[in-house]
Amino acid sequence: MSENTAPAIDRTIYPMPMFANFAVADIAAATAFYESVGFIALATIPGPDGTPALVHLRRMKYQDLLLVPGVARPGSTTVSFSAGGADLITLAETLRANAFPGARVEGPADTAWYTTDLTIDDADGNRIILTAPRMAEIDQAKEWAKTFEGDWVGKN
Numbered sequence: 302m303s304e305n306t307a308p309a310i311d312r313t314i315y316p317m318p319m320f321a322n323f324a325v326a327d328i329a330a331a332t333a334f335y336e337s338v339g340f341i342a343l344a345t346i347p348g349p350d351g352t353p354a355l356v357h358l359r360r361m362k363y364q365d366l367l368l369v370p371g372v373a374r375p376g377s378t379t380v381s382f383s384a385g386g387a388d389l390i391t392l393a394e395t396l397r398a399n400a401f402p403g404a405r406v407e408g409p410a411d412t413a414w415y416t417t418d419l420t421i422d423d424a425d426g427n428r429i430i431l432t433a434p435r436m437a438e439i440d441q442a443k444e445w446a447k448t449f450e451g452d453w454v455g456k457n
Contacts, residue, residue, distance in 0.1 A: 310341050310359055311359070311361070311362045312341075312343060312359070314343075320367055321366050321427075322369060323366055323367070323423070323427040324369055324370070324372060324374075324425065325423065325424075325425045326370075326372070326424070326425055328368055328369075329353075331356075331368050332356050332358070332368060334401045334404055334424065335358050335423070336358075337395070337399055338392070338396065339360050339387060340359060340360045342357070343357045343358060343359045345357075354369070354370070355369050361382070361385045364382045364383075364385075366429075373425035373426055374426070375422075375425065375427075376428070377426070379428040379430065380429050380430070381418075381429070381430040382429060383431075383433070384417075384419070387431060389417060389419040392419060392431070393406050401423075401424065402424060403424030403425075404423055405420075405422040406420070406421055407419075407420040407421075407422075412432075415435050415442035415445065416432045416433060416434055416435060418432045418433075419432075
């Protein structure tokens with residue numbers, strides 16, 4: 302992928318089918334990190350003392366994260382999102398160049414299931430994986446999918 306074809310971020314408040322809660326030690330630093338990944342701070346909700354009790358982040362429709370102050374358990378939370386047209390090579394290079402303290406970027410790397418994944422850990426050990434289909438191998442992926450068991454749309 303060489304250009305970002307992702308749509309503009311939808312800022313509508315709608316019922317979310319799923320979102321992840323990430324406990325973070327420094328909510329401002331974590332917000333800045335996720336903004337560098339491509340999320341926006343949709344809403345910041347203050348606690349009783351006026352400091353942020355929750356930051357609602359969004360990257361694309363249905364790609365929402367809630368940051369809450371707390372003690373994270375590194376490696377306890379992983380969320381995978383569609384890359385949505387993002388150039389994973391450029392994003393990885395940008396994140397590495399920004400060198401957020403404690404953050405880790407792995408990949409992008411090809412998987413055995415015909416995707417390319419970029420693994421991103423924040424300073425608290427929360428992990429997101431951005432995944433994109435390898436379009437050059439879509440025919441092989443379709444043949445491979447014929448071997449799957451289950452009752453899913455598009456199987457045949």
